[in-house]
Amino acid sequence: MNTSSKKESIIWESIENVSYYLSSGEKKRAVAMFLLLFISSLLDVFGLASLVPVIMAASRPGSIFHNKYSLWLYENLKFSSERNFFVFLVLVLLLFFIVKNLFTTFINYKQEKFTARIALNVIDSQFEKHNRLPFWHFNQFGSAKLIHMTFTVTQSFINGIVRQLFVFFSEAIIVAVIVIGILIYKPALFMILIIVLVPAMLLIYKLLNKRSAHIGNQLNEARPMSYARILDAFTGFIELRLANKQEEFKQKVLKYEKNIQELDAKNFLFTQLPVKVIEVMAVLAVVTIFLYSLFFSNDPGSLVTIIGLFAAAAYRLMPSINRMLNAMVTMRGNRYAFDELIRFRSNLTQILPVQRPLQFNQRIEFNNITFSFPGTTKPMLRNISFEVNKGDKIGLIGSSGSGKTTLMNLLLRFYIEQQGNILVDDQPLTEENLEAWYKLIGYVKQDTFLMEASIQDNITLGDEQVDTERLRYAIEQASLQSFISTLPEGLATTIGERGSRLSGGQRQRIGIARALYKKTQVLVMDEATSALDNKTEREVSEAISGLANTNITMFIIAHRITTLKDCDRIYELRNGELFAEFQYDELISKTEAS
Numbered sequence: 073m074n075t076s077s078k079k080e081s082i083i084w085e086s087i088e089n090v091s092y093y094l095s096s097g098e099k100k101r102a103v104a105m106f107l108l109l110f111i112s113s114l115l116d117v118f119g120l121a122s123l124v125p126v127i128m129a130a131s132r133p134g135s136i137f138h139n140k141y142s143l144w145l146y147e148n149l150k151f152s153s154e155r156n157f158f159v160f161l162v163l164v165l166l167l168f169f170i171v172k173n174l175f176t177t178f179i180n181y182k183q184e185k186f187t188a189r190i191a192l193n194v195i196d197s198q199f200e201k202h203n204r205l206p207f208w209h210f211n212q213f214g215s216a217k218l219i220h221m222t223f224t225v226t227q228s229f230i231n232g233i234v235r236q237l238f239v240f241f242s243e244a245i246i247v248a249v250i251v252i253g254i255l256i257y258k259p260a261l262f263m264i265l266i267i268v269l270v271p272a273m274l275l276i277y278k279l280l281n282k283r284s285a286h287i288g289n290q291l292n293e294a295r296p297m298s299y300a301r302i303l304d305a306f307t308g309f310i311e312l313r314l315a316n317k318q319e320e321f322k323q324k325v326l327k328y329e330k331n332i333q334e335l336d337a338k339n340f341l342f343t344q345l346p347v348k349v350i351e352v353m354a355v356l357a358v359v360t361i362f363l364y365s366l367f368f369s370n371d372p373g374s375l376v377t378i379i380g381l382f383a384a385a386a387y388r389l390m391p392s393i394n395r396m397l398n399a400m401v402t403m404r405g406n407r408y409a410f411d412e413l414i415r416f417r418s419n420l421t422q423i424l425p426v427q428r429p430l431q432f433n434q435r436i437e438f439n440n441i442t443f444s445f446p447g448t449t450k451p452m453l454r455n456i457s458f459e460v461n462k463g464d465k466i467g468l469i470g471s472s473g474s475g476k477t478t479l480m481n482l483l484l485r486f487y488i489e490q491q492g493n494i495l496v497d498d499q500p501l502t503e504e505n506l507e508a509w510y511k512l513i514g515y516v517k518q519d520t521f522l523m524e525a526s527i528q529d530n531i532t533l534g535d536e537q538v539d540t541e542r543l544r545y546a547i548e549q550a551s552l553q554s555f556i557s558t559l560p561e562g563l564a565t566t567i568g569e570r571g572s573r574l575s576g577g578q579r580q581r582i583g584i585a586r587a588l589y590k591k592t593q594v595l596v597m598d599e600a601t602s603a604l605d606n607k608t609e610r611e612v613s614e615a616i617s618g619l620a621n622t623n624i625t626m627f628i629i630a631h632r633i634t635t636l637k638d639c640d641r642i643y644e645l646r647n648g649e650l651f652a653e654f655q656y657d658e659l660i661s662k663t664e665a666s
């Protein structure tokens with residue numbers, strides 16, 4: 073895509089990319105918008121052009137009677153004095169400008185509404201693309217990169233491409249109308265304009281084009297890195313303050329920001345250049361014609377007239393040409409957005425498999441599972457086989473890195489095994505029953521995901537139609553009742569960013585309540601107690617014990633063996649293999665003996 077698109081003009085490439093985000097109705101609206109833009113640009117030119125004859129006529133009394141159009145108007149509207157006629161003309165002009173500006177404001181309003189619509193479509197599409205990434209792939213991007221790809225890239229696309237396209241076309245229409253007017257009125261002047269302005273424009277574009285694109289690419293790399301450091305500095309606030317490292321982290325952010333600010337400044341400087349180069353070229357042309365008329369021409373008078381006309385035309389054209397060039401250079405600078413927008417686009421067109429139901433009434437079977445992480449060849453898990461009956465409580469132990477979380481990630485389908493399969497009531501877990509499986513399984517991570525919202529919203533994940541009976545059950549089973557009853561606002565209490573107003577045990581129990589609210593039948597708890605102190609471990613263990621008598625099938629990864637006291641069986645993993653199976657009492661006596 074890259075190599076072919078580099079040959080394409082940036083304008084065409086931009087139109088293609090914008091049209092991807094438009095429905096067929098929106099495409100029609102876009103065409104209508106350009107027609108309106110055309111009318112608005114014509115009115116702009118006409119507005120300026122109409123001022124000149126009125127001012128000239130006003131400065132030469134009696135001249136209106138020498139022009140056939142003004143004379144016709146004067147006579148047909150039955151004016152009795154030149155002064156009244158001028159008052160009329162000036163009022164007509166005023167009215168014209170009011171109407172014109174109301175019309176162009178209306179068009180700007182429509183244009184901005186349309187642009188906002190495109191922005192929303194792009195954010196929607198970017199979001200959806202990333203939502204559809206396989207878990208392992210999603211995990212490779214940090215939050216900073218994902219925020220960059222969803223919002224910053226969209227912003228660059230909207231401000232640096234879509235808005236610039238509108239600017240480019242409205243100015244191009246103005247330039248075209250003036251230039252065609254000059255061609256009809258004075259072909260010689262037209263030739264001089266083309267000879268002077270076209271090479272100047274090409275020169276500027278060539279000069280800035282690549283540089284601007286290069287800066288865009290550098291910014292695309294630098295921004296997510298800076299965000300990542302900012303996120304580190306803020307999320308690590310406590311640890312960094314205690315380690316007296318806040319200044320050091322600030323300096324890291326500033327290092328990236330220095331680069332970003334310098335690149336932005338360069339980009340801004342580039343937008344100032346075109347007008348200066350064009351101005352020099354225009355003056356050079358004036359000087360050349362002037363010198364030519366002085367030394368070589370037989371009719372210097374007519375050349376001086378041409379110089380005057382040329383200067384007037386160039387003076388009017390320069391701002392428009394400048395804005396056109398700026399728009400093009402800005403588009404080049406934001407071209408990196410196309411690559412980001414195109415990336416993973418196939419995710420959106422992928423046809424998701426038709427979903428089938430899945431029942432879980434009897435057992436889950438890990439059937440000879442072997443798994444290697446994407447991009448690696450050495451299997452992390454090897455030939456793992458065991459069966460779990462519905463309602464069983466299973467403990468998983470093993471030293472750090474032995475593969476416990478990875479095995480659970482396969483059960484949660486975040487990763488897919490290369491060999492073997494996982495059977496639920498004899499049905500292998502596949503893409504086709506993923507939705508049904510996700511209705512059955514819940515996951516309580518060590519760092520439970522918490523929103524800056526009320527306890528109720530955190531348990532129901534923002535359900536608008538809350539099943540109050542289910543919520544009450546979930547809170548009771550997760551042993552949250554006594555804690556919630558101490559809060560003045562009860563369930564409506566907000567818990568701070570990422571649960572900052574909760575203890576570790578309370579966070580875990582909210583995670584458990586969330587899984588229960590969802591009517592989870594299989595619950596995975598990953599290292600639920602490893603980071604907790606004795607008191608909160610007791611609280612979580614209590615919540616787990618509360619579930620011992622339910623029919624929920626549980627997989628508990630724990631570092632503290634006491635957390636597993638309600639388990640039916642405990643499996644030990646070693647180096648990615650299933651090493652041993654224990655009962656809780658066996659494990660306790662083994663640990664005491666060693």
Ligand SMILES: Nc1ncnc2c1ncn2[C@@H]1O[C@H](COP(=O)(O)OP(=O)(O)OP(=O)(O)O)[C@@H](O)[C@H]1O
Nearest residue numbers: 445446448452470471472473474475476477478479
């Ligand atoms: N995405 C990945 N790519 C490559 N290797 C990985 C990836 N994720 C984890 N690993 C490696 O796989 C091994 C098993 O990790 P896993 O998290 O399953 O261990 P664990 O038994 O749960 O350990 P712990 O008790 O410390 O959490 C580790 O050596 C880890 O470094």
